[in-house]
Amino acid sequence: xxxxxxxxxxVSKSTRLLLILFWATCLAIFWVASSLGETHLFPTPTQVFTxxxxxxxxxxxxxxxxxxxxxxxxxxxxxxxxxxxxYLSTVPLINTLAKAISRLRYLPLTGITFYMAILINDARSxxxxxxxxxxxxxxxxxxxxxxxxxxxxxxxxxxxxKCNRWEVLxxxxxxxxxxxxxxxxxQNLAIVWMMLVTVESILVAAGGLGFLxxxxxxxxxxxxxxxxxxxxxxxxxxxxxxxxxxxxSFFRYSKI
Amino acid sequence: xxxxxxxxxxxxxDLSVAYxxxxxxxxxxxxxxxxxxxxxxGQVIAVxxxxxxxxxxxxxxxxxxxxxxxxxxxxxxxxxxDENSAKEVEEGDVGFVDQKYTxxxxxxxxEALMFALRNKExxxxxxxxKIEEYLTKWGLLKMKDQYPCELSGGQRQRTAIIEQIxxxxxxxxxxxxxxxxxxxxxxxxxxxxNLISTNHSFNTIIYSTHDIELAVELADSIYVIGYPTxxxxxxSYGTIVKHVDMKERGLAWRxxxxxxxxxxxxIKAKMMET
Numbered sequence: 108x109x110x111x112x113x114x115x116x117x118v119s120k121s122t123r124l125l126l127i128l129f130w131a132t133c134l135a136i137f138w139v140a141s142s143l144g145e146t147h148l149f150p151t152p153t154q155v156f157t158x159x160x161x162x163x164x165x166x167x168x169x170x171x172x173x174x175x176x177x178x179x180x181x182x183x184x185x186x187x188x189x190x191x192x193x194y195l196s197t198v199p200l201i202n203t204l205a206k207a208i209s210r211l212r213y214l215p216l217t218g219i220t221f222y223m224a225i226l227i228n229d230a231r232s233x234x235x236x237x238x239x240x241x242x243x244x245x246x247x248x249x250x251x252x253x254x255x256x257x258x259x260x261x262x263x264x265x266x267x268x269k270c271n272r273w274e275v276l277x278x279x280x281x282x283x284x285x286x287x288x289x290x291x292x293x294q295n296l297a298i299v300w301m302m303l304v305t306v307e308s309i310l311v312a313a314g315g316l317g318f319l320x321x322x323x324x325x326x327x328x329x330x331x332x333x334x335x336x337x338x339x340x341x342x343x344x345x346x347x348x349x350x351x352x353x354x355x356s357f358f359r360y361s362k363i
Numbered sequence: 364x365x366x367x368x369x370x371x372x373x374x375x376x377d378l379s380v381a382y383x384x385x386x387x388x389x390x391x392x393x394x395x396x397x398x399x400x401x402x403x404x405g406q407v408i409a410v411x412x413x414x415x416x417x418x419x420x421x422x423x424x425x426x427x428x429x430x431x432x433x434x435x436x437x438x439x440x441x442x443x444x445d446e447n448s449a450k451e452v453e454e455g456d457v458g459f460v461d462q463k464y465t466x467x468x469x470x471x472x473x474e475a476l477m478f479a480l481r482n483k484e485x486x487x488x489x490x491x492x493k494i495e496e497y498l499t500k501w502g503l504l505k506m507k508d509q510y511p512c513e514l515s516g517g518q519r520q521r522t523a524i525i526e527q528i529x530x531x532x533x534x535x536x537x538x539x540x541x542x543x544x545x546x547x548x549x550x551x552x553x554x555x556x557n558l559i560s561t562n563h564s565f566n567t568i569i570y571s572t573h574d575i576e577l578a579v580e581l582a583d584s585i586y587v588i589g590y591p592t593x594x595x596x597x598x599s600y601g602t603i604v605k606h607v608d609m610k611e612r613g614l615a616w617r618x619x620x621x622x623x624x625x626x627x628x629x630i631k632a633k634m635m636e637t
Binding site for chain 1: 423426428454455457458459461463465466467468469478479482510511512513523526527530531
C-alpha cells in the first residue's frame with residue numbers, strides 16, 4: 108500500500124487496475140456532485156445521455172465521419188508538404204525555408220484565415236487549407252527535430268557502404284524513419300484534432316463535430332456539449348490507438 | 364617469425380584535420396606495407412591513445428568520411444593492373460565499423476548484407492549463396508531474419524563487419540571493437556580478425572582500443588596517439604607519438620608473453636606522458 112505513494116515504485120497489474128478504477132470512481136463522483144443543485148457546473152449524466160440520443164438521431168455518425176474525412180484530407184496534404192520540406196531540408200538551399208515554415212507556427216489563426224478567405228471561396232476547401240497551413244507548421248517542426256535526432260553514425264554507416272548523398276537521404280531518413288513519421292503524426296494528432304473542431308466551428312460549412320458543438324453552445328445545451336466532448340475525445344483516442352497499432356504491427360523494428 | 368615486406372598498402376603523409384580553428388590532429392605520417400609470411404596473412408594495426416586525442420578523427424579521415432585539412436591518404440589501388448598504383452582514399456574504399464556497430468535499423472541481417480552487395484556484379488542467387496556462406500561461418504545463420512534491435516552487441520558487430528567486407532575493399536577500420544564486450548564476445552572479435560586477415564594478404568585491419576594488452580596481443584603494428592610536446596610545451600592536437608613495430612621486435616603473431624608485457628608498460632608510459 109505504501110508503494111503507491113512513493114516515486115518510481117513498480118506496482119502490480121492488479122494494483123494499477125485498482126488505481127484506474129479508483130480515479131474513474133472519483134471522476135464519476137465529482138461529476139454527479141457537480142451536477143447537483145440549482146447552479147450546477149456540469150449537466151447530469153442523464154442529461155448527457157439524452158444529449159447522446161438526440162445527437163445520434165440528428166446524424167452524429169455522419170458528422171463524425173465528416174470530421175474524420177476533413178482530418179484525413181488535411182493531414183494527407185499537410186504530411187506531403189511537410190515531408191517534402193523536411194526531407195529537402197537536408198539540402199542547404201531548402202534548409203532555411205524549412206526552418207522558416209517551422210517558425211510560422213507562432214502566427215495567429217485569425218490573420219491567416221482573413222487572407223485565405225480572400226483566396227478561397229468554397230468554405231469546405233477553406234477548412235481544409237486552414238488546417239493544412241497550421242498542421243504543416245507543427246508537423247514540419249516535429250519532423251525537423253526527428254532528422255536532427257538521427258545519430259551521425261547512421262549517416263556515416265550509409266556513406267561507408269558507398270551510398271551517395273541522395274541514397275543516404277533515402278536509406279537513413281526516408282525509409283529508415285517511416286515509423287518515426289507515423290509517430291510524429293500520432294503525436295501531432297491531438298493538436299490537429301483540437302484545431303479541426305475549432306476550424307469547423309468557426310467556418311460552419313458542411314457539418315462535422317465542431318459544427319455540432321457550435322450549435323449546442325448557441326442553445327446552451329450542456330448535455331449535448333458534454334456528450335460531444337466525450338465523442339470527440341473517444342474518436343481522437345481511437346485514431347491515436349489505430350496509428351500506434353499500425354506502427355507496431357508494420358514496423359517490427361520500431362522501438363520508439 | 365620470418366616475413367617479407369611487399370607493396371605499400373597505406374600511405375599517410377602530413378595529415379591534419381581541423382574543424383574551424385580547432386586543430387584535432389596534425390602531422391600524422393605513416394606507411395604500412397603488405398606483410399607476407401608462411402601462411403597468407405593480412406595486417407593488423409592498432410591505434411591506442413587516451414580519450415580525446417583524435418583517434419576517431421584519424422579513423423574518419425582514413426575512411427574518407429572527413430576530408431583532410433592538409434596532407435593525403437593513399438591506399439593501394441587493388442583494381443588496377445599496375446602493382447604499385449595507389450589512389451586517394453574515398454568514402455566506401457575503407458570499411459568502417461563504429462563503436463556502436465551501427466546498422467540500418469529497418470533492415471534484417473540478410474537484407475542489410477544484400478544491400479551491401481548491391482553493386483557487386485554477381486547474380487542474386489550468387490549473392491544469396493555468399494550471404495548464407497558468411498552467415499554460417501560467422502555463426503549468424505539463425506539471426507538472418509532479425510532486425511538490429513533484436514541482436515546482441517556481438518551479433519550486431521559481426522553483421523557490421525560482414526557488411527563492410529562485402530562492400531569495401533581490403534581495408535577495415537574498427538573503432539573500439541572490444542569496448543563493452545564480455546569475454547566470449549572478445550573471443551568472437553579475435554576470431555573475426557583472424558577470418559578477415561587470413562582471407563587475403565592485402566586485408567588490413569586498423570582498430571582502436573583502450574585495452575593495451577589486446578593491442579599488443581593482436582596487432583603487428585601499434586601507433587600511440589597523444590599530444591606532442593614541442594619546445595617544452597604540450598600541444599593540444601593529436602599526433603603519432605610512438606610507433607611500435609611488433610614484427611621488427613619479433614613479437615608479432617606470437618603467444619602473449621613477458622616481452623609483450625614490457626611493450627604494454629612502454630606504451631602505457633608514453634600514453635601517460637602525452
